[in-house]
Amino acid sequence: MAYLVSHPDEVKLLSYRFGKGATDIEKYLELDGYASTRKAITLGPEGIIAEMKASNLRGRGGAGFPTGMKWSFVPKQSAKPKYVLVNGDESEPGTCKDRLIFEHDPHSVIEGVIIAGLAIGSKMGFIYLRGEYRYLLKIMEKAIDDAYAKGFLGKGIFGTDIDFDIVSHTGAGAYEVGEESALMESLEGKRGIPRIRPPFPAVVGLYGGPTVINNAETLATVPHIFRIGGAEYAKLGSERNGGTRLFCLSGNVAKPGVYELPMGYNLKKMIYEVGGGIPDGRSLKAVVPGGSSTPVLLASEIDIGMDFDQVGKAGSMLGSGGVVVLDDTVCMVEFALRTMKFYAHESCGWCIPCREGTDWLKKTLTRFHAGGGVAKDIDNIRYLAQNMLGRTFCPLGDAAAMPTIAFVDKFRQEFEDHLEGRPCPYAKHTEPALTHA
Amino acid sequence: MSTEIKTIFSTALAARFDRMVTLYPLRRSALIPMLLYAQDEIGYLSDAVVSEVAARVEITELDVRNVISYYSLLHTKPAGKYHVQVCTNISCMVRGGNELLDHCKKRLGIGNKETTPDKLFSLEEVECIGACSWAPAVQVNYDFHENLTPDAMDKVLADYRART
Numbered sequence: 001m002a003y004l005v006s007h008p009d010e011v012k013l014l015s016y017r018f019g020k021g022a023t024d025i026e027k028y029l030e031l032d033g034y035a036s037t038r039k040a041i042t043l044g045p046e047g048i049i050a051e052m053k054a055s056n057l058r059g060r061g062g063a064g065f066p067t068g069m070k071w072s073f074v075p076k077q078s079a080k081p082k083y084v085l086v087n088g089d090e091s092e093p094g095t096c097k098d099r100l101i102f103e104h105d106p107h108s109v110i111e112g113v114i115i116a117g118l119a120i121g122s123k124m125g126f127i128y129l130r131g132e133y134r135y136l137l138k139i140m141e142k143a144i145d146d147a148y149a150k151g152f153l154g155k156g157i158f159g160t161d162i163d164f165d166i167v168s169h170t171g172a173g174a175y176e177v178g179e180e181s182a183l184m185e186s187l188e189g190k191r192g193i194p195r196i197r198p199p200f201p202a203v204v205g206l207y208g209g210p211t212v213i214n215n216a217e218t219l220a221t222v223p224h225i226f227r228i229g230g231a232e233y234a235k236l237g238s239e240r241n242g243g244t245r246l247f248c249l250s251g252n253v254a255k256p257g258v259y260e261l262p263m264g265y266n267l268k269k270m271i272y273e274v275g276g277g278i279p280d281g282r283s284l285k286a287v288v289p290g291g292s293s294t295p296v297l298l299a300s301e302i303d304i305g306m307d308f309d310q311v312g313k314a315g316s317m318l319g320s321g322g323v324v325v326l327d328d329t330v331c332m333v334e335f336a337l338r339t340m341k342f343y344a345h346e347s348c349g350w351c352i353p354c355r356e357g358t359d360w361l362k363k364t365l366t367r368f369h370a371g372g373g374v375a376k377d378i379d380n381i382r383y384l385a386q387n388m389l390g391r392t393f394c395p396l397g398d399a400a401a402m403p404t405i406a407f408v409d410k411f412r413q414e415f416e417d418h419l420e421g422r423p424c425p426y427a428k429h430t431e432p433a434l435t436h437a
Numbered sequence: 438m439s440t441e442i443k444t445i446f447s448t449a450l451a452a453r454f455d456r457m458v459t460l461y462p463l464r465r466s467a468l469i470p471m472l473l474y475a476q477d478e479i480g481y482l483s484d485a486v487v488s489e490v491a492a493r494v495e496i497t498e499l500d501v502r503n504v505i506s507y508y509s510l511l512h513t514k515p516a517g518k519y520h521v522q523v524c525t526n527i528s529c530m531v532r533g534g535n536e537l538l539d540h541c542k543k544r545l546g547i548g549n550k551e552t553t554p555d556k557l558f559s560l561e562e563v564e565c566i567g568a569c570s571w572a573p574a575v576q577v578n579y580d581f582h583e584n585l586t587p588d589a590m591d592k593v594l595a596d597y598r599a600r601t
Contacts, residue, residue: 003570003571003583081462090567091564091565091567092565093526093527093528093564093565093569094527094528094565094569095565095567095569096567096568096569096570096571098567099567099568130567131473131508131510132510132566132567132576132579133567134579135579135580135581167460167461169466169469169470170469170470170473171469171508172469172470172472172473172508172509172510172511173508173509173510173511174507174508174509175564175565186469187466188463188465188466189463189465189466189467189468189469189494189496189504190465190504191503191504191507192507207462207463248569248570249570250528250569250570250572251527251528251531251532251572252531252532256569256570256571256572257570258570288527292526292527292565322528322569324527324528324531324569326531327531330531334530335527335530335531338525338526338527338530339527342526342527342564342565345564346564348507
């Protein structure tokens with residue numbers, strides 16, 4: 001069970017049913033459940049998309065693409081069936097928000113899928129959960145069954161002549177499958193290898209049909225937009241960044257947890273006030289602001305608003321909302337190594353720059369951290385990462401390279417402190433020492 | 438066609454598989470969940486599992502093996518009854534994930550990806566399991582154990598041991 005936390009600065013819109021027993025469909029209906037879908041049915045496709053555009057909702061998976069615009073790219077006429085696909089393959093290190101949504105408010109995801117389906121003229125949606133989330137799959141399966149029993153799914157939903165089906169689906173352990181094209185491959189029963197784009201999924205997606213793929217949090221937000229209105233939702237956030245989002249505070253912070261805060265909320269305040277600051281009398285060294293793929297920020301760089309544009313201006317990314325706080329005991333070389341080990345493990349191997357780049361970087365960083373580094377390694381690490389950028393089918397290569405470049409640029413001194421066989425100054429070695437080849 | 442298959446699975450699981458292949462526009466879409474559920478029941482993806490699953494989704498056994506090798510939760514060798522998966526990714530690492538893994542190795546007397554001689558426990562260092570705000574975290578089979586310390590981990594292991 002994921003634990004719930006609370007702070008006065010939170011705006012509990014998306015999380016307003018958390019902890020209230022809304023997995024039960026009767027309870028969900030008492031808490032305004034399925035009113036948004038009914039409203040969306042009366043609005044029709046164009047009305048839905050207009051409301052979504054007014055909300056300024058941007059994709060919560062990490063890229064921050066405007067959701068209303070994404071939906072509007074789906075062609076009205078299509079010879080092949082159209083699909084809605086929920087990305088619940090939450091795997092970005094530092095991210096644990098979709099878990100709370102599936103655990104506490106599964107029907108909001110179902111509503112989001114139906115509304116997206118109404119907007120694009122689809123009759124079928126899939127909810128893909130990562131394989132590790134088995135207890136959540138059971139919650140989701142029950143919610144879907146209950147929605148069928150009420151006539152909210154199936155033939156003639158809500159007494160209209162509209163048909164809509166939802167199938168829940170489990171993955172089996174793969175970060176890469178969180179990438180939209182690999183996600184479709186996986187749902188088609190294949191290895192999660194990315195597809196080259198164009199064509200984009202909105203035109204040629206799942207089973208060759210036009211497909212809208214959204215993060216679970218994005219779709220769970222949709223019914224709340226229709227509950228309060230798109231324009232009202234937009235006002236909760238900052239410029240061009242509508243609403244609120246779930247921020248996952250983790251690492252060396254006194255009160256870690258998932259907090260729903262307005263877009264544009266100050267990062268420093270998030271760490272020191274919402275998160276209660278750095279425990280054990282330690283000081284802040286760095287923050288990874290949006291999951292492991294986003295470039296690290298120095299303690300001096302965190303007086304910024306947490307939205308896609310402001311974090312971008314600060315040289316990083318808002319990403320998936322996973323804020324990882326690091327105190328002065330963390331060895332940044334070891335941290336860079338652990339990050340790279342992850343990407344090397346998860347690279348699907350399809351694109352050579354990513355497959356070889358992540359592996360060489362892992363090997364170099366392992367040797368380097370174990371005291372086998374030479375001065376030119378530091379530039380080589382940066383050079384290798386730089387050469388992965390933009391040379392892969394999917395963003396996994398960039399996701400591995402960008403933070404690595406930032407670690408070297410911002411913590412060069414720490415890398416230099418590991419040279420000439422000196423032991424790691426942070427002395428938390430768990431890596432076996434490798435002999436210098 | 439599924440009725441023609443002589444199944445190695447329980448009646449309930451076989452019925453579930455019969456239905457699963459009809460849910461999607463393509464039978465093959467049922468492959469990954471089917472492999473995971475088969476593994477849950479049989480313990481691992483044996484040759485017999487691969488053969489039956491291939492027949493059910495109407496692809497070759499080679500295709501099935503090709504998919505199995507991609508997904509980290511799918512195993513072709515038996516694991517322990519309780520598969521202890523310790524996350525050491527960034528959020529867990531900075532809150533003692535590595536130390537927790539070392540502790541498990543010592544307590545269970547096995548290394549990463551090894552199984553105890555009594556086949557009760559197996560151990561695996563895993564990537565992020567989505568418990569970052571409750572780190573360090575461990576998954577035993579599908580159950581999450583969070584905000585752990587070495588002492589709390591001992592209790593978790595003792596609880597599983599007592600179940601047998």
